[in-house]
Amino acid sequence: MPEIIQEANETFTILNLVRAGLGVSLVPRSAMRMNVPGVSFHPLPMAEAEWQIGIAWNKLSEKRELITRFSDTMRSVVA
Numbered sequence: 001m002p003e004i005i006q007e008a009n010e011t012f013t014i015l016n017l018v019r020a021g022l023g024v025s026l027v028p029r030s031a032m033r034m035n036v037p038g039v040s041f042h043p044l045p046m047a048e049a050e051w052q053i054g055i056a057w058n059k060l061s062e063k064r065e066l067i068t069r070f071s072d073t074m075r076s077v078v079a
Contacts (some may be wrong), residue, residue: 002023005011005022006021006023010063011018011028011031011034012034012036014027014031015027015031015034015036015039016036016073018036018039018046019038019039026044026049027041028051029041029043055071055074057071
């Protein structure tokens with residue numbers, strides 16, 4: 001049973017806690033781009049480790065056009 005010593009919500013903080021030797025953590029693959037020295041990443045190539053994310057917005061927003069373009073861009077990137 002793991003002993004929880006410290007918890008954090010921000011990925012950069014989590015990586016620096018790992019760097020300080022306070023344990024290990026599960027983080028999204030994108031955390032690798034933060035280039036925190038002294039932190040090693042090991043992929044978990046299993047379906048249970050994959051996340052599905054979505055986009056939510058207020059359909060009555062005055063920024064509807066901008067949101068639509070952003071949403072279309074995101075769809076094209078992950079397609």
